[in-house]
Amino acid sequence: MATLQLASWxxxxxYANLTSxxxxxxNKSFYNWAGCAIGGFASQPAPQIALNSTLGPFSGPATSSILGANGSISHSFxxxxxxxxxxxxxxxxDDYDDTHLETIIHPAGPVASALLAIAEAYxxxxxxxxxTAFVAGVETECKLGLSVWPQHYDVGWHITSTTGSIGAAVAVSKLLSLDKNHTAQAIGIASxxxxGMQAFFGSDTKSFHIGRAAQSGMLAALLAKNGYTSASDALEAKYGWLHVVSTRENATAYFDQLGREWEIKKNTFKPYPCGIVMHxxxxxxxxxxNEISGRSSTIENVKSVELRVNPEVLVLTGKSSPQTxxxxxxSIYHAAAIGLLYGEATPSQFTDEVVKNSTVVTLRRKVNVTIDDGVPTDAAYVMLQFDDGTKLEKHVEHVKGSMENPLTDEELKKKFMEQVTLAIGPDRAQRAYDTFTQAEQLEDIGKIRGMY
Amino acid sequence: MATLQLASWxxxxxYANLTSxxxxxxNKSFYNWAGCAIGGFASQPAPQIALNSTLGPFSGPATSSILGANGSISHSFxxxxxxxxxxxxxxxxDDYDDTHLETIIHPAGPVASALLAIAEAYxxxxxxxxxTAFVAGVETECKLGLSVWPQHYDVGWHITSTTGSIGAAVAVSKLLSLDKNHTAQAIGIASxxxxGMQAFFGSDTKSFHIGRAAQSGMLAALLAKNGYTSASDALEAKYGWLHVVSTRENATAYFDQLGREWEIKKNTFKPYPCGIVMHxxxxxxxxxxNEISGRSSTIENVKSVELRVNPEVLVLTGKSSPQTxxxxxxSIYHAAAIGLLYGEATPSQFTDEVVKNSTVVTLRRKVNVTIDDGVPTDAAYVMLQFDDGTKLEKHVEHVKGSMENPLTDEELKKKFMEQVTLAIGPDRAQRAYDTFTQAEQLEDIGKIRGMY
Incomplete structure (x- = not known):
């Protein structure tokens, strides 16, 4: 009954069910998504290859906006x-988006990308x-993720996109006012x-997963709307999603909490544009x-950098010699090096140039990683050993961006403005901030592209 | 090295490597595919919903033909x-296509569908x-299938489409003359x-799998062509395709046989439009x-129909009360009933009307299935028990359409002509037969739509 239970919910x-x-x-999840999409389009080749060289020639009537495209209107739809x-x-x-920490799902991407494009078109x-539709999609993704976590992730799936196509399908079905049975068919086609598999982390294909999940979920909802049939037990069937993609499945328990325990309230925002376990x-x-700046023992005197971290860190971010x-x-090695050298970790520290910079490479090679089951994923021990034998250590108990130490509204705004300003300039960035933070108040969100 | 080995091969x-x-x-695989595509478009709602109501409005410039669309040229591209x-x-x-029996892959669909559309466009x-590209794609699918068979199938994946997107990517990469490294990236994005999961057998979503695999593989090749990056160890990586979708993986052994042992030579053609294990x-x-026609003990006197079959029959075709x-x-029950009542099994016996026909339903309820590991998948025992206590039994040792008992050229032609005539009339059907059987000789296969 998992499929129909989800569709029914x-x-x-x-809208009245959504508490403040x-x-x-x-709202935070949505405008953080918009900032990442605008900034990401401008900063990386992947979305531009996808649009300009590859799919542009296949576009039908251009109804929907490419958020970060900064050309004429005709080149931005x-x-x-x-x-x-x-x-x-x-x-x-940019690996800069939001995170539902219990499942490492980045929930806004697949759902908001499908939903805004459909809202603009329809x-x-x-x-x-x-x-309301956005929340429905995010809750879908996260409850599904909880149902199969952690086995599903351990086997190698990229959980954001494997749950994302279903979340997008539910959201678009909601926006198109499909009934329960049609929504169930959409869930089936999406599922x-x-x-998405983890083999592609560190390549353009990682972000492909999120785009394709958005598109696949939308396609599922459109097909279901038009009477395309699927299975109304798609999730729980013996040869359906929950069983095929995981050795563990416990959807019912989590689906019973739909609308009672809200997953979106646990959504967090990344302070650094990279794999979250490195944060x-x-x-x-x-x-x-910050502490050694101006001291006699500087970074140049560092003999080694000793990290003690959760084992997942090496599983997910163990690239010792990144090339791009x-x-x-x-790369946890790169992460430690740039944090120490630059005192910050913004998109500027994750360029091909910085990755190949000889000072960075030299320090990166001094980084040693010890894994320790006793260190939670939101914690780390970072120790510097200097040539003169002295040591300096920091224990991070709850990482910035965690539930215990969330980004403030000002930090979230700063993150948005930095990314968006680089893409479309300061004036439009301010207008985009004003618009996307007020999206809930718009009479027609499909008009949003004309407002910034 | 599996990924690069495949890309390199x-x-x-x-073309000169392809023996007669x-x-x-x-050629047989290709024209059988064309016959099924033309017939399938006309006979079932699924492809028409996909095209007319759903994706038609999203089409860019119409370069590529919908094989079975019988309207004006503008509505057929x-x-x-x-x-x-x-x-x-x-x-x-129509579940009427080709089958690589060792893996139950229907190989032509994903590959030919992607390839013809690209050839017409580019x-x-x-x-x-x-x-040459077609063979490359089919060999890719079947070697991948062999590498993960049977565990991959047993867990619930629809192997035609899970291998199909990769086969389509290799074929399209070949047609676009991508080099080894770009082909490897295409394999990654496709993988x-x-x-495709088996939960959707019996619904429109089963055939969706094949269409989406074709489209996904093509998209992968186009992205790779334009420099979109992936992983050159996509198949064999710890968190890549072979490991994530199966507990068994042995690509190397099979990939060593690429170009030595040709899988396409083992491709067979279905005599009946339904799940192959029922054949x-x-x-x-x-x-x-045929035997009881004109006898005193007729079908009306049948007390029960006793089947002894391979266990896979109930796994895959165990629907006892089909509704569509x-x-x-x-439904093995439906299969036995219509074979006995109509003396044939063509698309006409798998309509909603026949499935609900009271005579069919009555006989279907008399069918009992015994599974027996000792019965191969291409064999069956079918016994009739009459009211008067007499029995009549047939042992099918090698089913029609198997390697040992293949369809003759005449039977393959008859299958093509029956399907295609219903869709586009006898004159165009004959021209289509002449054209598709001679496809290898064409100077530009992209012009094929104008020839029938």
Whole structure:
């Protein structure tokens, strides 16, 4: 009954059911997504290859905006399928998006990318209806993720996109007002497209996963709307999603909590544009960089950098010799080095140039990693050993961006403005901030591209 | 090295490497695919929903043909992505296509659907180059299938589409003359889109798998061509395709045989439009129908129908109360009943009407299935027990359409003509037969739509 239970909850969900803290989290998640999509399109080749060289020639009537495209209006729109795909890539390509920490799902990308493109194509859609559909999609992804976590992830799936196509399908179904049975068919069609494996972390294909999940979920909802049949037990069937993609499945327990325990309230925002398990190390490295600045023992006198971290750190970010900026985002060695050398970790520290910089490479080679089951994923021990035998150590107990130590509204705004200003300039960035933070109030969110 | 080994073999493959029996098999596989795609589009709603209501409005410039669309030229073309998708659905929707028996892969669908659409969009492409790319794609699918069989299938994946996106990517890469490294990236992008689970057998989503695999593989090749990066160890990486989708992986052993042991030579053609494991039972039922016709003990006097079959029959086709034609294609009970009642099993016996026909339902309820590991998948025992206590039994040793008992050229032609005539009339059907059987000789296969 998992499939119909989910479909039933989503179709019944009303804007009035969303409490103020749910809406606050939804609004933050949405504008953080927009900032990442605008910034990502401008900063990385992946979304531009996807749009300009590859799918541009396949676009039907251009109804939907490419968030970060800074050319003429005619070069900043595509059909809804392509827009969802490109915005999904752009929103994830910097590894700077949001995170549901229990499952390491980055929930906004697949859902918002599909939803905004559809709203622009099929509107008018009020901001309130949009946010309701967005929450439905995010809750879908996270409850599914909880149902199969951690076995599903351990086997190698990229959980953001494997749950993302289903989340996007539920969200788009909601926006298109599909009934319970049609929504169930959409869930089925989405679930049979399992997108994303961890082998591609550090390449353009990682962000492809998010774009393709958005597009696949949208396609599922459109097909279901038009009577395309699927299975109303798609999730729980013996040869359906929950069983095929995981040796553990416990959807029922989590689906019973739909609308009671809100996952979106646990969504967090990344302070650094890279694999999230490296963030505690970066925190510690930046603290050390600040502490030794102006001291006699400087970074040049560092003999070795000793990290003690959770075992997942090496599983996910163990690249010891990254060659590109994207690979640097999955190198704990690079993360420690740039934190120490630059005192910050912004998109500028994850470029091909910095990854190949000889000072960075030299320090990176001095980084030693010890894994320790006793160190939680949001913690790290970072120690500097100097040539003169002295040591300096930092223990990060709760990383910045965690539930215990969240980004403040000012930090979230600063993150948005930095990314977006680089892409479309300061004036439009300010207008984009004002617009996306007020999306819930719009009478027609499909008009948002004209407002910034 | 599996990924690069495959990419290297495919890029080096030449038309001159294809022996006459490989080419014979390729030509048969291709025109059987075309017949199924033309017939399938006309006979079932799935491809029409996909094209007309859903993706039509998203089409870019219409370069590529919808094989079975019988309207004006302008309604029979779409962009290459959409054409691949719709033709893929159409070619599989009747469950009437080809089968590589060792893996139960239906190999032509994903590969040919992607390849013809690309050839039409990016041509000219000679028939010889086309067939070379086609063979590269089919060998890719089947070697991958062998590498993970049977565990991959047992867990619930629909192996035609899970291997199909990679086969399509290799074929399209070949047609676009990508080099080894770019082909490897295409393999990576295709492999991370794992499409198809068995939960959807009996619904429109089963054929969706084939269309989406074709489209996904094409997209992968186009992205790789334009420099989109992936992983050159996509297949063999710890968190890559071979490990994530199966507990067994032995690509190396099979990939060593690329170009030595040709899988396409083992491709077979379905005599009946339904799940292939039911075919031996249908053979036996038809034999019994012929034998008792005109006898005193007729079908009306049948007390029970006793089947002894391979266990896979109930796993894959165990639907005891099918409600639609599509579900009937996966009901061994329906298969036995229509074989006995009609003495044939053509698309006409798998309609919603026949599935609900009271005579059929009555006989279906008399069918009992015993599973027996000792009965091979290409064999069956079919026994009738009459009211007067007499019995009549048939043992089918090698089903029609098997390697040991293949369809003759005449039977393959009859199958093509029956399907295609219903879709586009007898004159165009004859021209289509003449054209598709001679595809290898064409100077530009992209012009094929104008020839029938």
């Amino acid at each position: 989503a179709t019944n969900l009303q 803290d749910v809406l606050l989290a939804a 595509a059909d809804a399928q392509i827009a969802a795909f490109v915005n999904g890539i752009a929103s994830h390509v 509107g008018p859609v009020t901001g309130q209806d949009f946010m 049979t497209q399992v997108i 505690p190390t970066i925190d510690g490295a930046i603290q050390l960089a 900026g994207l690979e640097g985002k999955f | 495919a890029t080096n493959l030449q 029996d490989v080419l014979l098999a390729a 779409a962009d290459a992505q959409i054409a691949a998708f719709v033709n893929g659905i159409a070619s599989h929707v 041509g000219p492409v000679t028939g010889q180059d086309f067939m 991370t889109q794992v499409i 031996p039972t249908i053979d036996g039922a038809i034999q019994l129908a 034609g599509l579900e009937g294609k996966f």
